[in-house]
Amino acid sequence: xxxxxxxxDVLEGVxxxxxxxxxxxxxxxxxxxxIHPVIDETxxxxxxxxxxxxxxxxxxxxxxxxxxx
Numbered sequence: 001x002x003x004x005x006x007x008x009d010v011l012e013g014v015x016x017x018x019x020x021x022x023x024x025x026x027x028x029x030x031x032x033x034x035i036h037p038v039i040d041e042t043x044x045x046x047x048x049x050x051x052x053x054x055x056x057x058x059x060x061x062x063x064x065x066x067x068x069x
Contacts (some may be wrong), residue, residue, distance in 0.1 A: 005044045039065070044068075 001015050009015075014026045039045070049059060 001046070001048050001050075003046050004039070009037055010045065025034075 002010050004010055018024050018026070047061070049061075
């Protein structure tokens with residue numbers, strides 16, 4: 001989950017319930033539209049990973065973003 005400084009999930013839930021064993025790609029668009037969410041350059045974002053109890057677990061996250069509208 002990626003949240004802004006107010007605690008709002010900027011991924012609109014797309015980052016939740018991802019597979020624990022398979023690589024996945026999830027397009028981030030508002031539900032029912034082709035519009036991508038807008039993040040202001042002054043926003044402070046927090047990335048959180050949960051429900052992982054294995055000490056030897058590994059994770060790779062790649063986030064692509066573009067500036068401007």
